[in-house]
Amino acid sequence: MTKPVCADAFLIRQRNLKNDYYSYTFGPFPGVEQCRPGNFVHLRLPSSDVYFRRAMSVTSVDKKNRELEILFRVVGRGTSILARYQKNDPIGILGPLGNSFSKPRKKEIAAIVAGGVGFPPLAYFAEHLVNGGFDPKRILFFYGGKSASDIIERGRIKKMGVRFHPMTDDGSFGRKGLITQGVEEFLRDGGNQRVRMYACGPEAMLRAVDDLGLKYRVPGELSLEAPMPCGIGVCLGCIVTLRKGGYARVCHEGPVFKIGEVLL
Amino acid sequence: MTKPVCADAFLIRQRNLKNDYYSYTFGPFPGVEQCRPGNFVHLRLPSSDVYFRRAMSVTSVDKKNRELEILFRVVGRGTSILARYQKNDPIGILGPLGNSFSKPRKKEIAAIVAGGVGFPPLAYFAEHLVNGGFDPKRILFFYGGKSASDIIERGRIKKMGVRFHPMTDDGSFGRKGLITQGVEEFLRDGGNQRVRMYACGPEAMLRAVDDLGLKYRVPGELSLEAPMPCGIGVCLGCIVTLRKGGYARVCHEGPVFKIGEVLL
Amino acid sequence: MKPDLKVTIAGVDFANPIMTASGCSGYGEELSGLYPLSKLGALLTKTITPEPREGHPPPRTAETASGMLNAIGLANVGVDRFIEEKVPFLRKQKTKIIVNVGGRTVDEYVTLCDRLSGLDCVDMIELNLGCPNVDEGGMQFGSDPAMTERTVREAKQVCRCPLIAKLTPNVTDITATARAAEQGGADVLSLINSLVGMAVDVQTWRPVLTYNRGGLTGPAIKPVALAQVDAVCNAVNLPVIGIGGIADFRDVVEFLLVGASAVQIGTTLFVEPDAPLKIVNGLKQYMKEKNISQVSDLVGRVRKY
Amino acid sequence: MKPDLKVTIAGVDFANPIMTASGCSGYGEELSGLYPLSKLGALLTKTITPEPREGHPPPRTAETASGMLNAIGLANVGVDRFIEEKVPFLRKQKTKIIVNVGGRTVDEYVTLCDRLSGLDCVDMIELNLGCPNVDEGGMQFGSDPAMTERTVREAKQVCRCPLIAKLTPNVTDITATARAAEQGGADVLSLINSLVGMAVDVQTWRPVLTYNRGGLTGPAIKPVALAQVDAVCNAVNLPVIGIGGIADFRDVVEFLLVGASAVQIGTTLFVEPDAPLKIVNGLKQYMKEKNISQVSDLVGRVRKY
Ligand SMILES: Cc1cc2nc3c(=O)[nH]c(=O)nc-3n(C[C@H](O)[C@H](O)[C@H](O)COP(=O)(O)OP(=O)(O)OC[C@H]3O[C@@H](n4cnc5c(N)ncnc54)[C@H](O)[C@@H]3O)c2cc1C
Numbered sequence A, B: 001m002t003k004p005v006c007a008d009a010f011l012i013r014q015r016n017l018k019n020d021y022y023s024y025t026f027g028p029f030p031g032v033e034q035c036r037p038g039n040f041v042h043l044r045l046p047s048s049d050v051y052f053r054r055a056m057s058v059t060s061v062d063k064k065n066r067e068l069e070i071l072f073r074v075v076g077r078g079t080s081i082l083a084r085y086q087k088n089d090p091i092g093i094l095g096p097l098g099n100s101f102s103k104p105r106k107k108e109i110a111a112i113v114a115g116g117v118g119f120p121p122l123a124y125f126a127e128h129l130v131n132g133g134f135d136p137k138r139i140l141f142f143y144g145g146k147s148a149s150d151i152i153e154r155g156r157i158k159k160m161g162v163r164f165h166p167m168t169d170d171g172s173f174g175r176k177g178l179i180t181q182g183v184e185e186f187l188r189d190g191g192n193q194r195v196r197m198y199a200c201g202p203e204a205m206l207r208a209v210d211d212l213g214l215k216y217r218v219p220g221e222l223s224l225e226a227p228m229p230c231g232i233g234v235c236l237g238c239i240v241t242l243r244k245g246g247y248a249r250v251c252h253e254g255p256v257f258k259i260g261e262v263l264l
Numbered sequence C, D: 001m002k003p004d005l006k007v008t009i010a011g012v013d014f015a016n017p018i019m020t021a022s023g024c025s026g027y028g029e030e031l032s033g034l035y036p037l038s039k040l041g042a043l044l045t046k047t048i049t050p051e052p053r054e055g056h057p058p059p060r061t062a063e064t065a066s067g068m069l070n071a072i073g074l075a076n077v078g079v080d081r082f083i084e085e086k087v088p089f090l091r092k093q094k095t096k097i098i099v100n101v102g103g104r105t106v107d108e109y110v111t112l113c114d115r116l117s118g119l120d121c122v123d124m125i126e127l128n129l130g131c132p133n134v135d136e137g138g139m140q141f142g143s144d145p146a147m148t149e150r151t152v153r154e155a156k157q158v159c160r161c162p163l164i165a166k167l168t169p170n171v172t173d174i175t176a177t178a179r180a181a182e183q184g185g186a187d188v189l190s191l192i193n194s195l196v197g198m199a200v201d202v203q204t205w206r207p208v209l210t211y212n213r214g215g216l217t218g219p220a221i222k223p224v225a226l227a228q229v230d231a232v233c234n235a236v237n238l239p240v241i242g243i244g245g246i247a248d249f250r251d252v253v254e255f256l257l258v259g260a261s262a263v264q265i266g267t268t269l270f271v272e273p274d275a276p277l278k279i280v281n282g283l284k285q286y287m288k289e290k291n292i293s294q295v296s297d298l299v300g301r302v303r304k305y
């Protein structure tokens, strides 16, 4: 468990990616030091429209300059407010929070499954693996979206040198179909390779990946979302139901859970 | 009584005057058409820190472009939020609201008494008189502040051609002393000129001007302030006590009241 | 499909379920300068009392987090001047008029209902049984079920139009007063009035209101209002008008879903006087998206766990 | 002048009047990762019940205007695991520990007080007499003065440390339950717990909480809390701990001025976990400006109209 920091930072860089997708870089933030792939930060957005903080996965860090980057898509009140921030605006950050992805074993293939804005923590994770010496050719980067405009940061993925498998519902980029169909084909036809899956994305996608993992006996991890009043484990609001019974806090025991662990 | 409009406009121009003083120009706003000196607009500032709108006197209008200007000083939560607005930001405006100053008679001298951020409506009024053919030399513009930095828009006053009497508490600009001392000297020594006073400023100043008006039997008008939940006369929250008994709504019967009318 | 917003409550037809709340729209004159009152389902008047009242000395309103405190103290022109000065204006408005009345004794409520309910432009009378801001009358009527029942019963006897009992939320169990009002013969219930609240100025160490306390209203109290409307809708068989913190069409949908037949907009009128128009448009849009033709089809449709 | 923030309540010395509220700081472990708990006047635990409780199924929290709804349902590790797993950690903290307990019967409250009040690290026990989120127990204890008195009296008999009665705001007259708790022998009163509230999802037509209702907390309810604390401070002779919507040092000053001896910070911890530190600094600054040496000099100094 990382030791979180609660401090103000500034919006240092702002990129409007496709459509409603944005990349924001905040700094200087002391918590960057301990950030790991899977961790998230909790952002304070003072406005009459939102009261809780909003959780955002860290997608890259610059430890030297103590900067961290998030990627988000405008979908509701909180993200609309965030999209109106301007360069140099101060922002309250709490983080890094939550647990992180665990490394694949040496002989394993890492099958990364990103759906929509599930991309940010997985991009961080893939880069982290590659930078740590994991063979990029052993990383399959499945990335699904509704249409071409949902597949962001393609240049970044290319640079990683991983095996990129984009798919869109309407076929406007990559293969046509649901990303989990692509994953299932790979698992079915993959022969006796040892695979570990890492998934983040919409609930339906995570449920499908969980099912696939259980069906093909492939281990792996899912990064979950839940509305988070506190993000640090004290409110008991962000719970998910465990298969073995009982609840777990997404912000504290998660956001990364093992395949088969959570009742989705 | 003007017919108010409730509509969104944009921050078109933004000037940081001295220290915490700002000039904001909003437009296009249809209500500009009917604006008169003394009227105010009610601004919506969506933030978790303020709930009510904030009232701001109109200080100039550009009817052709349907723009209006306000001047404000950052003193509390509302004005701090306003100060953070950026060019082209949208803002909800309700107005014009309230009554307006009445013209001096032909032979009268208009003694304008502005204290601090009481300046904006009086500047509008003086310009309106001059533009309407009233001899600027018959307008005495008393303008008091704590120190030099509180006397804003001096160029604008010069351009009007009025007789400018600035005073500051610390003597850093104009004469040293309270503006009401200057006004009293003028009234005392003014001989048999017929004078009408127009005042806007801090409560203590208004009380002193009211006293002077009654003491020297000089008629005139005071523009008052009160926290205003609605600004349109329906909440009955912004009341002042009348000398004759009963209450009046600052937003609806005012903000301009006759000297001697209100228990200050 | 053109969504139909008409609602009928106790035999009275309203163009839409969006009403103003008492004390938040004066006697209609000021709002009518912003838009025709025909856009409203109904206009509620400030509480009318037998005698004119100046109300409490200023300050009597204050800003709070997502809401406000008020202790206006039932300032109003009194029933005589209301009939003389305000009714002629109201008569010309193409909207339903609901007159809210308040008394210090049961007799005063009765007299007011008697004098006002026969006027041609008065479509309903609403009894203010729970204003927290007057020393006599007001709250005790609303917090005691027996007093509530008696007041409603006697008022109903003289009332020539449908009668609304407006309930106070400052009670342990609002369904008890709701049932009492039903028992007394109310045709409609409306709730909630304001919650008792207070604030202190940390510079002067004085309460921010000269009445020391006041009524808390606005979006801050919406969840409390919704819970109480839900409880009352499950406890009585009368139509209910939901009030409390409504700011947009989504809030209205919530109140309809738990069982309100209509709603009143109070504090929001102060910060967004044209909110009723936006809400009506929002509701229409929502109904189109959800394929709902009659607004009444939403009433009570919440799917409880 | 160095402002002195120490307060003594029922014989217990607190470094400052800023405590966390029950259910908003877990058992202290998570917060201690952000700052040393010695910065707090006291840490309150989540309500401990005799048996472990999972609480209600998700979703059990929701955002509201300047506040939130929760129906956690008293999820907690139960008294056995609390003593085994949490007490060792709490024992090491250099702050006062107040354990909040809740039962379904008077006996359960008594048993919990008996088992917990003798632990060396437990400085006070707080009885949760008004959690709106459990079917049995909880609210009925707090809304009925007779039950309140009995529960407090029996708990007090076994309690080896000062006893706080935490009152529910969902009553017609909180001074009645306050006096009942005083009568029962409470050493301190704390208030308010959460207001009953509700919200509905307009897309799914389902309540936003699986428990249908929940407790409303946060800045939205501060004026209600302050009015009730003010009323109780005038009605009893016990020290009072103010709770409800406190977000900054100004809010704390308001509670102290109406008579609270200390305060608890709840929901604000979720959005600003370091709020207690900021509040302590703000209070010190304020006391310097106002030339107040002892924080207790603020208590009850409101100048009512
Ligand atoms: C651990 C964690 C990590 C996260 N990382 C990221 C991230 O890296 N990037 C990112 O963009 N988000 C991320 N999220 C989600 C993020 O916290 C917000 O919940 C999400 O962006 C919705 O934001 P909002 O505040 O705008 O919507 P809200 O203001 O909460 O919701 C308002 C309305 O928007 C709609 N809405 C809400 N969510 C969605 C949705 N997902 N799709 C469509 N409509 C919706 C609903 O109608 C809702 O009522 C993460 C969440 C968690 C818990």
Ligand SMILES: Cc1cc2nc3c(=O)[nH]c(=O)nc-3n(C[C@H](O)[C@H](O)[C@H](O)COP(=O)(O)OP(=O)(O)OC[C@H]3O[C@@H](n4cnc5c(N)ncnc54)[C@H](O)[C@@H]3O)c2cc1C
Pocket: B040, B050, B054, B055, B056, B057, B058, B070, B071, B072, B073, B074, B075, B076, B077, B078, B079, B080, B117, B120, B121, B224, B225, B226, B227, B228, B255
């Ligand atoms: C008809 C009318 C016209 C007005 N015209 C103007 C105008 O043209 N320009 C302008 O700047 N203002 C004008 N005001 C005042 C304006 O509406 C605000 O009330 C004022 O600017 C305080 O703003 P705030 O919202 O920042 O303070 P708030 O957020 O309301 O107050 C927060 C805190 O700030 C402090 N504070 C509030 N007011 C003052 C003050 N006057 N001096 C020092 N501290 C204060 C207090 O401590 C207060 O608790 C007008 C008011 C009215 C009624």
Ligand SMILES: Cc1cc2nc3c(=O)[nH]c(=O)nc-3n(C[C@H](O)[C@H](O)[C@H](O)COP(=O)(O)O)c2cc1C
Pocket: B235, C021, C022, C023, C024, C046, C047, C070, C072, C074, C100, C128, C131, C166, C192, C193, C194, C217, C218, C219, C221, C243, C244, C245, C246, C264, C265, C266, C267, C268
């Ligand atoms: C300034 C003000 C004055 C009010 N006056 C009255 C009144 O005279 N009679 C009454 O029954 N309710 C009165 N109310 C209560 C409202 O009608 C309504 O019940 C309450 O404000 C809750 O709704 P809201 O949150 O939408 O404002 C008043 C409310 C406010 C804010």
Ligand SMILES: Cc1cc2nc3c(=O)[nH]c(=O)nc-3n(C[C@H](O)[C@H](O)[C@H](O)COP(=O)(O)O)c2cc1C
Pocket: A235, D021, D022, D023, D024, D046, D047, D070, D072, D074, D100, D128, D131, D166, D192, D193, D194, D217, D218, D219, D221, D243, D244, D245, D246, D264, D265, D266, D267, D268
């Ligand atoms: C998520 C949550 C859980 C809570 N759990 C408890 C609890 O277990 N026991 C209790 O006495 N109060 C509980 N409360 C109530 C708080 O202690 C406090 O009385 C209330 O939230 C009001 O204070 P606030 O507005 O500062 O949050 C809880 C409140 C919240 C928001």
Ligand code: FES
Pocket: A227, A228, A229, A230, A231, A232, A233, A234, A235, A236, A237, A238, A239, A249, A250, A251, A252
């Ligand atoms: S968000 Fe509070 S426990 Fe997870």
Ligand code: FES
Pocket: B227, B228, B229, B230, B231, B232, B233, B234, B235, B236, B237, B238, B239, B249, B250, B251, B252
């Ligand atoms: S601000 Fe509402 S009546 Fe003047």
